[in-house]
Amino acid sequence: MTAPAVVSEAPKTSNGHIPGETGIWVFVLGDMTVFAMLFAGFVFYRAEQLGLYLESQAALNQTFGAINTLLLLSSSWFVVMGTDAARRDARALAQRLFAAAFLCGAGFGLVKFFEYREKVLQGLTPVANEFYSFYYMLTGLHLLHVLIGMIVLGFVFLRARAGIRTASDRMFLEGSATYWHMVDLLWIVLFPLLYLMK
Numbered sequence: 001m002t003a004p005a006v007v008s009e010a011p012k013t014s015n016g017h018i019p020g021e022t023g024i025w026v027f028v029l030g031d032m033t034v035f036a037m038l039f040a041g042f043v044f045y046r047a048e049q050l051g052l053y054l055e056s057q058a059a060l061n062q063t064f065g066a067i068n069t070l071l072l073l074s075s076s077w078f079v080v081m082g083t084d085a086a087r088r089d090a091r092a093l094a095q096r097l098f099a100a101a102f103l104c105g106a107g108f109g110l111v112k113f114f115e116y117r118e119k120v121l122q123g124l125t126p127v128a129n130e131f132y133s134f135y136y137m138l139t140g141l142h143l144l145h146v147l148i149g150m151i152v153l154g155f156v157f158l159r160a161r162a163g164i165r166t167a168s169d170r171m172f173l174e175g176s177a178t179y180w181h182m183v184d185l186l187w188i189v190l191f192p193l194l195y196l197m198k
Helices: 022-048 050-058 062-087 091-121 130-162 167-196
Strands: none
Touching: 022 050, 022 130, 022 167, 050 130, 062 091, 062 130, 062 167, 091 130, 130 167
16 A cells, blocks of 8 residues: 655745835836936936036035935845844834834935035025036935835834734835835946036
8 A cells, every 4th residue: 555645835935026116116116217308308417517517516514415315225235134033023122123224314305405405505505506406406306215215114113013924014124115115226327427426
């Protein structure tokens, strides 16, 4: 008498898994397309008035820009680690990490406030010249994305405290992380474009 065949189910892997819902990726790609067109417009008009753009760029505070770059890179790291902790149901750790990411975002906004204040006191407003029109438009639009991301991180913090229990919870967590990484990526392009490019 032969032993019955044992049918074992193949282990599930995460290969091919796209984080979050499809909708968040449609939004991210659309948003990045809009920014890409704005970046292209900036580069085009910069080439036509290179002297003006370089002179205006020299008045920017690169220290503020560098601090904000470090803040957003750190925040993305906290979000990655927080997402991993939430998946492992390490709720207290996930909360601390998401709170740290939120504080980095708040720090970014505070630094940007002081940067804007410095520029306005110098008379460098959005109507000062074409460079500053682009500067305020691009950084202001990005700052709006940061503020929206901070609200999302607040919801992620609450979800992490309750625990990531369902597929819907997981998709929300991953979609939120994807959005925050997009905000970080946009700044990684904006910083050299506005502050460093010669």
